Structures are given as C-alpha cells and as structure tokens.
Amino acid sequence: MNANKSGSVRSLGSDLAKVDAHKGEALEYDELPELTDDMLARATVNRGGRPRSASSKVLLSVRYSREVVDFFRATGEGWQSRMDGALKEYVAQHSRR
Template sequence: MSKVSKHPSIVMPSVDEDKAITAAAKSDSDAQPLTPTQLKAMVPLKAVRGRPKSENPKQLVSVRYSREVIEYFKSTGEGWQSRMDGVLLQYVARHSRRA
C-alpha cells in the first residue's frame, strides 16, 4: 500500500525565505506587482463567465400538453421550446388587448 498521504501538509516558508521570494519576484521585470488601480479593477472570474443574466428571466414550470402539440413543435427542430413560447406570447398579446 502506498505511503503517500491523502492530505499532504503545506509547509509555509519562513520569514527569511518569504523575504527572499518577494525580493526575487520584485526584481523580475516581467512579474511586477499589480498597482492599486489594477487590483481595484479585478473581478471574480465567476462574475464574467457564462451567459449574461437576463433582465426578464423565464420561469421554470411543469405543464402538460397534448401529444400532438409536443410532436408538432419538436418536428420543427432545435429551438422548439422557444417557438412554443413565442406562440403563447402572441396569444397573450392578442387576448390582453381585449380586456
């Protein structure tokens, strides 16, 4: 059985080692510390990744439709759920004007 620990310990550098590491990093012209302006402009990667947040997010619901309706919309190809939503939006627009 292997003697490698599942939880390796982290050994922090001593104060002198930390000073030497910091001095070496500052002497490297390609690795200069960030300026306060650069640090202030930084945002978490999580905030910039993925799809932008919608101003009008759709709501997840469970609805039962007849087999014919589902088969028809699925037969129209990819994006069938958005097309279905569009048809329902048109219905709402037409019927809400009457009220």
C-alpha cells in the same frame, strides 16, 4: 435535462489530447509578463453562466399534448423559445384591451 434522454456531447472544436500531451518549456514562459500588484488589483472574477435576462421567466411543470410537443420539437433547436413565442402571440391576440 430529461432523465430519459442522454446528454449530447458538444464538440469543442479543438484537439484536447494534443493540448494535454503538450509539455511547457521554460522558453514559453519568458514571453509572459510578471504579474504586478496593479495587475492583480484590476483583476475580476468571471463567474460565467447565463447573463441575467431583462424579462425573467418562470420555471414550471406543465403537460402538453404529444402533437404540440412533437410539432415544436420537429422545428429544431430553440423549439421551447418558439413555443413561448407562439403562446405570447396568443396572449396578445386574446387579451382585453
């Protein structure tokens, strides 16, 4: 994230205060099955994160003119991907065949 920009707060679409205030009752746990050794053996750890892309990208620092950045940013979320697409299109049109 850019140090000059504040992070945006994403809405989870839930009432976390209500969830935090909930006190679990013993009856709620009666419906849950007992964990067996077989269940635990089949368990997997989901580390989350972004899935690996088939086409990897290179992280680099580059400077563009203000007009170019403003143009793409004005197109909304996903502007960097659209900028990448425009550069790919340029490469395809100008590469030697």
